[in-house]
Amino acid sequence: MWLAGLGxxxxxxxxxxxxxxxxxxxxxxxSTAGGPATYVDQDGWxxxxxxxxxxxxxxxxx
Amino acid sequence: MFLQAGQRPTSAGYDxxxxxxxxxxxxxxxxxxxxxxxxxxxxxxxxxxxxxFSVGYGHFAGTYWxxxxxxALGGTSNAWTGWTSPLRDVDFDHPTIGVSWPITLEDVVPxxxxxxxxxxxxxxxxxxxxxxxxxxxxxxxxxxHTPTRFGEKYRGVLTASRQIDVxxxxxxxxxxxNAARSSLxxxxxxxxxxxxxxxxxxxxxxxxxxxxxxxxxAQLLLQPRGDGATPVGNESGLAxxxxxxxxxxxxxxxxxxxxxxxxxxxxxxxxxxxxxILPETxxxxxxxxxxxxxNLYHQNQxxxxxxxxxxxxxxxxxxxxxxxxxxxxxxxxxxxxxxxRSRSGIYRPAARCVLSAEDLDNVDTTLRLLGESLVAQxxxxxxxxxxxxxxxxxxxxxxxxxxxxxxxxxxSVVDRDCRVHxxxxxxxxxxxxxxxxxxxxxxxxxxxxxxxxxxxxxxxG
Numbered sequence: 001m002w003l004a005g006l007g008x009x010x011x012x013x014x015x016x017x018x019x020x021x022x023x024x025x026x027x028x029x030x031s032t033a034g035g036p037a038t039y040v041d042q043d044g045w046x047x048x049x050x051x052x053x054x055x056x057x058x059x060x061x062x
Numbered sequence: 063m064f065l066q067a068g069q070r071p072t073s074a075g076y077d078x079x080x081x082x083x084x085x086x087x088x089x090x091x092x093x094x095x096x097x098x099x100x101x102x103x104x105x106x107x108x109x110x111x112x113x114x115f116s117v118g119y120g121h122f123a124g125t126y127w128x129x130x131x132x133x134a135l136g137g138t139s140n141a142w143t144g145w146t147s148p149l150r151d152v153d154f155d156h157p158t159i160g161v162s163w164p165i166t167l168e169d170v171v172p173x174x175x176x177x178x179x180x181x182x183x184x185x186x187x188x189x190x191x192x193x194x195x196x197x198x199x200x201x202x203x204x205x206x207h208t209p210t211r212f213g214e215k216y217r218g219v220l221t222a223s224r225q226i227d228v229x230x231x232x233x234x235x236x237x238x239x240n241a242a243r244s245s246l247x248x249x250x251x252x253x254x255x256x257x258x259x260x261x262x263x264x265x266x267x268x269x270x271x272x273x274x275x276x277x278x279x280a281q282l283l284l285q286p287r288g289d290g291a292t293p294v295g296n297e298s299g300l301a302x303x304x305x306x307x308x309x310x311x312x313x314x315x316x317x318x319x320x321x322x323x324x325x326x327x328x329x330x331x332x333x334x335x336x337x338x339i340l341p342e343t344x345x346x347x348x349x350x351x352x353x354x355x356x357n358l359y360h361q362n363q364x365x366x367x368x369x370x371x372x373x374x375x376x377x378x379x380x381x382x383x384x385x386x387x388x389x390x391x392x393x394x395x396x397x398x399x400x401x402x403r404s405r406s407g408i409y410r411p412a413a414r415c416v417l418s419a420e421d422l423d424n425v426d427t428t429l430r431l432l433g434e435s436l437v438a439q440x441x442x443x444x445x446x447x448x449x450x451x452x453x454x455x456x457x458x459x460x461x462x463x464x465x466x467x468x469x470x471x472x473x474s475v476v477d478r479d480c481r482v483h484x485x486x487x488x489x490x491x492x493x494x495x496x497x498x499x500x501x502x503x504x505x506x507x508x509x510x511x512x513x514x515x516x517x518x519x520x521x522x523g
Contacts, residue, residue, distance in 0.1 A: 038437050045367070045445040046433035054370045 064221060064228045070253060071229035073262040076102040078269040078519055079249065081234045081282070084137020085505055086492035086512045087273030088212045089180050093516035095225035103220070106133040107230040108254050120395070120416035122307060122457055127413050130459035131277050135230060136213025138275060139505070141459065144209035145336070146181070147202070147502035148174050148188055148510070150353075152343045156498050158350045159390055163497040164469050164478040170510050173517075177509035181210050184331040187506070191328040196441050198345050199432065201326040204357065204502070207333040231255050234262075234274075235408040236285040237294040239485070246270050246294070246488045252406035259407065266487055269519045273491040273512075276305075276461025280397040280494060281411045283465060283475070283482075295482050298471040302397035304463035305415050306389045306499040309422075314450045315356075315383040315429045318367040319442035320376045323358055337381075340501075341428060352421075353388035353501035354428040367443055378442065386501050387425050390418060391463050417455055426451055460504050465494040480515045491515050 038046040047055070065071055073079055078094055080087045083105040091103045118126050132138050149170070155162040174188030183205060192200040220228050231254045238248035249262040249270065264270055272279045272295075280302040283295035295301060323337040337358040341351060358381040365380040372378055395416060399409045426446065433444030468474020471483045476495050482488040491512045493504040500507075 038434060043445060044448065045443055046430070046437060047443060048437055051367075051370060051443065055366065058366060058370060 063223060063226075064230065067231075068255060069229075070260060071102055071104065071227070071232060071251075071262070073102065073249065073264055073268065076100045076227075076268060078102070078271060079104065079262070079264070080271045080273055080491075081249075082137060082273035082275060082278060082492075083135050083212070083228070084132075084273065084275060084492070085139050085142075085180075085212055086137075086275075086508050087271065088136065088139075088216055089177065089509045089512035090271050090273060090491050090516045090519075091226050092180070092216065092219065093513050094520055095223055097516070097520040099225065099520055101226045103226055103228045104232050104234060104251075105135050105228065105230045106233040106254065107135055108133050118412065119414040121455060122413070122415045126457070127277055127461065130461060131275055134213060135217065135228075136211050136215075138459070139210060139212040142209040142211075142505055143206070143503070145204055145206050145503040146506040147204050147355075149500045149502065149507050150343065152346060153353060153498055153500040156352075157347055158352050159498055161391070161497055163467055165467070170507070170514065173510040173514040174506060177506065177513045180509050180513075181207075181506060182215075183207055183333060183506075186329070186331055187333070188510075191332065193326050194342075195321050195323070195326065195339055196435060196439055198342055198435050199339050200342055201323065202338050202340050202355065203326075203328050203332070203335040204338050204355070205333060205506070206336050233406050233408065234282065235259075235406050236287075237270075237282065237488075239294045239488075243294070243297055243484055245486050252408075254406070257405065264487065269487050269489060269522070271489045271491050271515065271519070272465075275492060276464050276494045277397060277411060277413070279490055279492060280305075280464035281399075281408065284397070284399050284411065285409055286399060295465075295475070295485075295488060297484055298475050300393075300466065300471075300473075300475050302411070302464050303393045303395075304391040304466050305395040305397055305413060305461070306391050306463040306496070307415055307457040308460045308499060308501060308503070309385075309387045309389055309417055309425070309455050310458055311385040311387070311425060311450050311455055313382055313447060314385045314425065315444055315446045316361065316381060317358070317383060317432070317436065317442055317444045318365055318371060318378050318380050319436060320371070320378045321441065322377065322379055323381070339432075341431060345431070349427070349431065351428060352390065352424045353499075354425055355386045355501045356428070356432065357384040357386065358382070359384070371440075371442070383429070383444075385425050385429070386458065386503075387421070387428075388499055388501050389421050391466070391498060392418070397464050422452060422455065458503060460493060460499070462493040462496040462499045462504060465490045467495045467497050479518045480511065489515060489519065
């Protein structure tokens with residue numbers, strides 16, 4: 001119980017959260033109640049799922 | 063006029079004695095001179111040669127503060143970049159910090175307008191030029207006109223003045239008061255030319271204005287007394303407390319935004335300005351945020367997100383974001399005296415100034431709110447530079463809050479008229495009286511409050 005609580009606390013630290021989520025894009029909870037869910041790419045851009053797809057398509061386009 | 067070299071000033075015959083010739087002291091003296099009052103303006107004028115202190119703790123360590131404590135005619139205006147902006151109404155009554163000044167923006171606006179010409183700005187610089195950029199966010203420009211060097215700008219006026227005498231090369235190193243601590247009775251001075259001390263008696267009818275800077279004012283009010291009694295002016299015990307800076311974060315973020323900020327540029331009479339946006343006041347209140355100004359600079363238009371987000375009729379622009387933000391005033395951040403004395407005999411101060419997690423998180427949250435606002439409205443995207451935000455904070459050289467304004471000795475050093483609580487003839491000018499710091503470079507507010515103080519002193523006769 002105590003360890004679980006500690007783990008939850010540690011997850012609020014950015015670097016722990018960073019290592020836990022392996023994907024290129026990471027979901028982050030909105031800062032505002034009812035705000036949009038955004039993704040943060042490895043450069044730190046706050047993006048939408050559509051952005052991620054559009055950027056991927058653009059990068060792989062011939 | 064300037065007293066001749068070697069001529070020691072006496073206090074007799076003056077309505078007001080102003081200690082320090084920076085924007086606060088110089089403005090006070092000039093305004094009182096305009097009102098026909100006789101003023102003695104005392105300036106140490108030894109550059110940075112006899113640094114007032116050498117110790118710093120916290121985020122602004124080492125000799126950081128020395129660079130912003132300039133002992134010369136014109137004071138810190140000699141190092142001013144020219145950036146400034148008035149405080150906002152929310153800065154005077156700050157629900158997030160839980161503090162309100164004993165005055166409101168409405169009380170100060172007339173003095174911003176009167177003070178603007180001292181800074182070679184148009185009076186309308188005091189007006190609210192805010193415009194909505196996207197819902198929840200306003201354009202709030204910074205004035206970045208050429209900086210006024212008070213020493214250069216007003217030397218001629220002072221030389222020709224029959225009302226103002228300037229004593230350069232002299233420092234006030236400590237103060238004496240009557241037994242009731244209701245009136246200053248003596249200024250203990252030091253002559254930097256002959257390296258000798260002398261006294262200047264003060265009559266109850268004479269006003270004394272401490273305008274020695276955010277550090278210097280606290281230093282003066284914290285000078286230990288030989289008899290072990292409370293230093294004169296620190297009866298509240300709060301002199302030196304609530305030290306604030308403006309945390310600066312260069313390249314803290316960037317954004318691609320479907321708004322051309324050039325469209326929001328204020329009228330030409332405003333002078334040169336920098337694009338800046340901030341959350342609407344209602345958002346600040348709702349979210350419990352402190353002041354945070356995002357300064358935006360056009361970048362190249364090659365960013366791939368511009369091409370990704372672009373749609374017919376809506377051009378997108380790439381901006382770099384620098385941040386100037388507010389710091390919560392706390393008693394723990396303070397100026398205090400060391401055991402070391404300078405040649406003049408004045409005890410040297412040290413400073414502890416630590417940015418809290420809240421100060422940093424405030425900026426982080428503000429930037430992420432912008433990111434979410436732009437996503438929600440499909441108006442752009444934001445990238446936050448975590449390293450800059452949490453590892454590269456610096457300051458603006460703005461030393462505020464160390465003789466804060468309030469309602470009584472229980473919460474402050476000076477009252478709404480910048481008078482030290484309990485005294486009839488002792489006043490403080492400068493950013494040391496700020497109760498909260500806002501996000502804006504303080505020169506405009508320093509000058510506005512100095513005009514207001516001068517008018518108050520002139521009114522008392």
